[in-house]
Amino acid sequence: MVRRMGRPRLSRGVAGRFWAGVREGLSTEEAAAAVGVSWHSGRRWIVQRGGVMPPAGVGSGSRSLSLGEREQIGLWHAEEVGGREIARRLGRSPSTISRELRRLPAPGNRYRSPPYLPSAAQADADTKATRAKPAKLVTNLRLRAVVEERLAKNFSPEQIAGTLRKDFPEDPEMWVSHEAIYQSLYVQGRGGLKRELTRNLRTGRAIRKPRRSGQQRRARITGMINxxxxxxxxxxxxxxxxxxxxxxxxxxxxxxxxxxxxxxxxxxxxxxxxxxxxxxxxxxxxxxxxxxxxxxxxxxxxxxxxxxxxxxxxxxxxxxxxxxxxxxxxxxxxxxxxxxxxxxxxxxxxxxxxxxxxxxxxxxxxxxxxxARPRKRHNWATPAEVLDQLLSNPSDPPGVASTA
Incomplete structure (x- = not known):
């Protein structure tokens, strides 16, 4: 049989170290070189997540078992060391070890303890970790419709998240964070919102980028007051x-x-x-x-x-x-x-x-x-509403009308 040769799969830990470099300020090229992958691999990770960095620590092994730990579990399990003792030696919770040893039961062998294969367990963990989870904007069609309607009106994700809590105070199922909206728009596999709605964001970008400071200038002006x-x-x-x-x-x-x-x-x-x-x-x-x-x-x-x-x-x-x-x-x-x-x-x-x-x-x-756009700093009242309130009731603080 001819063996098919394909591109070797990079471990999740490599991707985690790549994102850690990006988080520290490295460019895509520098972060990719630091973990020993090509610029194209780094760029692919960026595009797959729409420029949205995963949470700090993802893929680093700080929460998940590493391949080295799984190899130790395999050796000790073969020596019939108990799960609690393995947990003590690794400094892990006994429930973590118990779940790990049940990760890959052998087909048709439900009543015998199956052999534990560290490499197979690592591959299974990587697959499950990258599997798309059902997002709230995928499963809650009513919420998705409201979010899409407000994106079409050029509301920012933060404005949408704030006004949803204001408009549906007794219905947490109609709440969603602004980051969840960004993730649904940008990250491949998150689904829910239409990708073309990124055009209604302030930047209109298809890939998220960090905010940059504006241009600065200039020369002095005669008679200016500092x-x-x-x-x-x-x-x-x-x-x-x-x-x-x-x-x-x-x-x-x-x-x-x-x-x-x-x-x-x-x-x-x-x-x-x-x-x-x-x-x-x-x-x-x-x-x-x-x-x-x-x-x-x-x-x-x-x-x-x-x-x-x-x-x-x-x-x-x-x-x-x-x-x-x-x-x-x-x-x-x-x-x-x-x-x-x-x-x-x-x-x-x-x-x-x-x-x-x-x-x-x-x-x-x-x-x-x-x-006419609601603002977070005014408790989601609009600038026009706040200015009108200040002119008619100058003693009231901004946003009072929005909470009355």
């Missing part, structure tokens, strides 16, 4: 009317951009239409127009990075009465709300595209949809 001089009430998010702003840039060829303004307390978003260019003059004109639409109590301050587009900040302040503060260089976290919102906006305004084709009406539609 963020260190900003009143403490802005940092405390105690009073509405303080905003964070920035530009999101389009393709290099188009030199297009859109301005973003985010209210710090509520997360309410406004978008600036910048036709043709994003020079200081164009940005100043767009900001004056947009800020002038706000009621007086919402014109307290704007915090921006040190971009040349804000060279006419004094003109904006003179026309609107709003104070403008500038972040330290290379410090995007000082505009955390704005950075997060700009990431959300990339779902609608992808990188590398010509942003000048979108008119003010479309930008207002995007802002309205973002302002």
């Amino acid at each position: 963020i260190a001089e900003r009143p403490a009430t802005v940092e405390d998010r105690a009073i509405p009317g303080d905003w964070e702003g920035d530009l999101i840039l389009g393709s290099t060829a188009s030199a297009s951009a859109i301005g973003t303004l985010v209210e710090r307390v509520s997360g309410f978003v406004m978008l600036l239409h910048l036709p043709g260019d994003h020079t200081a003059e164009t940005v100043a004109e767009a900001m004056i127009t947009k800020i002038s639409e706000l009621p007086e109590q919402l014109r307290r301050s704007v915090t921006w990075d040190q971009g040349a587009e804000m060279a006419r900040h004094a003109q904006i302040t003179a026309a609107t009465g709003i104070d403008i503060y500038f972040c330290d260089p290379h410090s995007p976290w000082q505009r955390g709300s704005n950075e997060n919102t700009n990431g959300l906006l990339r779902q609608y305004l992808p990188k590398g595209t010509d942003l000048s084709r979108w008119g003010p009406g479309y930008l207002d539609m995007i802002a309205a949809e973002l302002n």
Whole structure:
């Protein structure tokens, strides 16, 4: 008989060490080389899990019996050492050893103790460990329908998980974690949700990737006031009317951009239409127009990075009465709300595209949809609801209306 030669199967422990390397910050190539496999094998593991790392410790042998331990069990079992003694020698639970010795009963030999084969037991353990378990989104069709409906409305998995608990407080079967939603979308074999729904996520990616920090820049601006001089009430998010702003840039060829303004307390978003260019003059004109639409109590301050587009900040302040503060260089976290919102906006305004084709009406539609999305920090109330509550009842903390 001719023996078929195929690709040797890599043990689960090798994959576990590969993911441990990725978790420590190694690239796919570096992690694969560290465990002695090809880049293609590492890439295959990444694709199979949709870029989602398994839990720490999976495949490492810390919880599961290793092949070496199984070989010891086989030797001691052949010497008729008892299960409790084997457990003591290995530092394992007696029930673990008992289950292991019952792993592979010989067919038709139910009443005699079968021989224990370590290699066969290891192969059986690897197969069962990688077998797809029925996920909640596979078995609960009602839950799956609700999740898919909300994904189609561009809700994030975290927003879906939060609103499910709010909408079905007495029905735990209608609860699911945001990570379970991501796993169902990305990991092969998890099933449940339609893979094409990844297009409705903020990134639209078919493979999950870690978040990266945004770009940083720039040069100093004449007459700017540093963020260190900003009143403490802005940092405390105690009073509405303080905003964070920035530009999101389009393709290099188009030199297009859109301005973003985010209210710090509520997360309410406004978008600036910048036709043709994003020079200081164009940005100043767009900001004056947009800020002038706000009621007086919402014109307290704007915090921006040190971009040349804000060279006419004094003109904006003179026309609107709003104070403008500038972040330290290379410090995007000082505009955390704005950075997060700009990431959300990339779902609608992808990188590398010509942003000048979108008119003010479309930008207002995007802002309205973002302002109608529930937010975790507001107990799943929307930014529009929170801002409306703050304007009508300024003494109430954000999110009170959502819990009443």
